[in-house]
Amino acid sequence: MPKSDEELVNAACQGDLASFGLLYERHYRMAVGVARCQLWDLHLSEDAAQEAFATACQTLRTLQNPARFPEWLGTICRRTATRLAKGQSKYEPFTEVHDETSDTVLPGLRRDVHDALSSLDATAREIVMLHYFSRLTYEEIAEVVQLSPQAIQGRLQRARAKMAEFLEPEEASLRRTSAGQPGKKP
Amino acid sequence: MTHESETDRLLQAELGSVPTPDFSEWCQKYPDAAAGLQDSSRRASGNAERARDLQKGTEVTTGRKKFMSRMRWAIAAILMLITGVSWLNFGGVSLDPKAFADEIPGIDQVRQMTWTVTFYIRVSSRDGKSSWVEKEDRLFAYRHPGQYRETRIDRSGKVYKVVISDHNAGRILELQLKDRKAAIKVLDHQQDPRGPFAWYGDALRGRDLPGSMRVKSVSMPGPTTIDGADVNVARVIVLDSEVGKRTRLDMYFDSKTKQLAGTWTPNSETDELEQLEKQVRPPQDDWGSMEPLAALIHNIQLKPAIEAGEFSLNAPEGYALETIAPPTVTEDEMLEYVRAAVAFNDQAFPDSLFSAFDSDKLNTEWAKKEEDRSAVASALIRQVDKFRMREIYQSPVQRFVTDNTVPDSFQFAASGATVGKADQIICWYRLKHGKVLRGVFGDLRVRDISESELPFSITK
Structure with missing residues (x-):
């Protein structure tokens, strides 16, 4: 039977580095996912997650409710990512030919995927990222964003419908537009 | 599907x-x-254990020292693995202050040197639809003790200004070549008397840096090339606790001579030299805005052919000479500036009056058209512009404190408080003139006060 977060946090507070290591391995995917919602770039998101774990490690004893470690870590990770995002370049590199149809907008992400994710509010984007990228269960996501698993499922459904406007095939979009339904955004 | x-x-x-x-x-x-996790748990152990530790206090201390020593050894070993070199010829493998104990050419004991600073600047087109990177060079020369010569070159490659500063004399001579004008000014800052890059040695050796700066980490990312020479990189991350900003400083050391060969300081930690170099375009006349991205120091020469006359404060023949009094900030101006900064901060006082507003937030406003800026942003921008036009490039509060108050008498005690409380002292200082103790209150009015009115004893 794996130890709970609470047990691992308590053991880590006693100086057991191995227990913190288990927390690290258990929640690393979540931390990178939370960071990627703001940073987009995978490698930078990993840096942010690792830095967040360092902060968590140094301040673990201040955590009042060890059972809420994922939520607490998520908050640290968001703050770290926000700070790192401030240091990111605000400009796209100059290119000889500006191709409006180019799919590449950010490292590793297609323009339409980026636009679809950007169209969501921050919580919905985090839920989508934690589901599709971090591959967390509804229960695990619920712990991070402090919603019920049912609410996660509902939010995910609505987010998926909204993103479909950006990601669905062009012909389907045109069919829906001609039928008076919302189509692909320009 | x-x-x-x-x-x-x-x-x-x-x-x-x-x-x-x-x-x-x-x-x-x-x-x-x-290490902190294990160390803090040791510190936080129960009373009985603590009592036991107190009884054998010496052993605990010794144990911790051994532990830290092991940590340093481990850090050094990791860095040695990454770099695979012992390029600074330091004794042992520990990256503690002794790691850079040997003299580093270009950092320590510099008697004269020349170098080039290349600025990488993001230039945006007037319509804002495209941007590219341009480079601008400045040439520097140094002569011990405390003499500097800076040659500024315009975007077309012509020298347009020479600035000679003598820190022993406390004067600076500015020559405008096109207009043949010379101006003598009072130096408003002091350079490190040990040399232009002596503080790099402090950073590498883990010593204190000036003011609110401190070294967060030193790492060695590996070799690269600069100006065609093979160099090793030492990356220092510097934290400015007052401004809340991290700065990355990559130092390049020639792999053969171990001499300082240059530095790379990007505004954004993620900007790499090679990446910006690829975006460089020739200067274009039609541009809308510029933003500095990074500075590259390179082409460092330790035995240059420079004459003493090149550092003379005498204006060249044919130049019209003007003597300019040092710019300063009055008490009223300082308060007006603080008022504007606090209004910009939603009426909240900052953590430090020397860094009174969020510069990223103001830069965002700056990028807008004047008519699109908020009223509080416009007011603060007018204040900042006013002092820059006066050639004051540090915080106006800092300048006021330096020029007008008794050293170490300035205290600020209202971090996070909101403006308006007329009975709350937010800061106080003793004026040089008459040694008068002055208090600034929450409504940003100032008056003479007595020591008994202070929130805590000034001896603290």
């Missing part, structure tokens, strides 16, 4: 998956954090 499953498939394919966590790698990357 339904739209929903198509969306699922696309998101999973595009986002990929999180790499496998590697805790041992994390421990190597953040050894202090891991």
